[in-house]
Amino acid sequence: MLNPRKNPLYTLSTAFKQTLRHPQKKLLLLGFIALGIVTLGIKQELAKAQEAKITNQQIAYVNNWQNASFPVENFQGYTSPFGPRGGGFHYGLDLAAPLGSYIRSWWTGKVVEVWEDGRCGTGIVIQSGYWEHVYCHVQGSVETRNGRRYLVDRGGGIMLLQGQVLPAGSRIARVGMTGRTSGPHLHWGLKYGGRWVDPGLILREMYAQQTRQLSRLERR
Numbered sequence: 001m002l003n004p005r006k007n008p009l010y011t012l013s014t015a016f017k018q019t020l021r022h023p024q025k026k027l028l029l030l031g032f033i034a035l036g037i038v039t040l041g042i043k044q045e046l047a048k049a050q051e052a053k054i055t056n057q058q059i060a061y062v063n064n065w066q067n068a069s070f071p072v073e074n075f076q077g078y079t080s081p082f083g084p085r086g087g088g089f090h091y092g093l094d095l096a097a098p099l100g101s102y103i104r105s106w107w108t109g110k111v112v113e114v115w116e117d118g119r120c121g122t123g124i125v126i127q128s129g130y131w132e133h134v135y136c137h138v139q140g141s142v143e144t145r146n147g148r149r150y151l152v153d154r155g156g157g158i159m160l161l162q163g164q165v166l167p168a169g170s171r172i173a174r175v176g177m178t179g180r181t182s183g184p185h186l187h188w189g190l191k192y193g194g195r196w197v198d199p200g201l202i203l204r205e206m207y208a209q210q211t212r213q214l215s216r217l218e219r220r
């Protein structure tokens with residue numbers, strides 16, 4: 001015969017029966033169960049976050065970046081990284097460059113959106129397969145003609161149509177001060193399959209791959 005005290009199912013049901021007779025104990029038990037569920041939830045969230053971190057590095061690593069373009073000319077430095085910032089989260093990388101410096105499309109793709117708002121200012125989204133690259137605070141404004149939206153920056157000779165397809169490295173805009181910004185910079189955001197990715201990871205991997213390619217060419 002099973003020893004009822006060593007049978008966990010029995011012990012649990014007995015505990016419930018006993019708690020019916022002792023309401024305070026019942027509350028305590030429910031409290032423990034709730035705490036267990038919350039702790040489990042936090043653990044799962046952490047596991048998910050860690051998994052996402054590894055996957056983003058893997059995403060950066062497995063792609064071929066040899067034809068990718070650095071997104072801005074006259075680059076001066078990184079002014080704000082991807083990550084938590086002032087109680088919120090900064091979903092991009094800030095690259096400082098003098099006002100009017102040309103911004104280049106990081107990858108061959110289609111202009112899926114041009115818009116203006118109070119935060120990003122004049123913004124562009126380009127789609128390249130599963131990737132979406134976002135450019136904020138650029139010069140110029142969005143206009144509509146014959147039902148087509150386009151970004152126009154007459155001083156920079158830029159006219160970017162929504163729906164237009166561009167090769168990697170194309171000049172798409174110029175660094176401006178539109179939206180919420182304290183100095184001229186490009187806010188550059190990257191999404192893979194709808195999930196934000198740290199552009200710093202991609203730039204590091206691009207640099208590593210392009211350096212390896214260059215040293216191979218030099219050895220020939």
Ligand SMILES: [Zn+2]
Pocket residue numbers: 080090092093094186187188
């Ligand atoms: Zn930014």
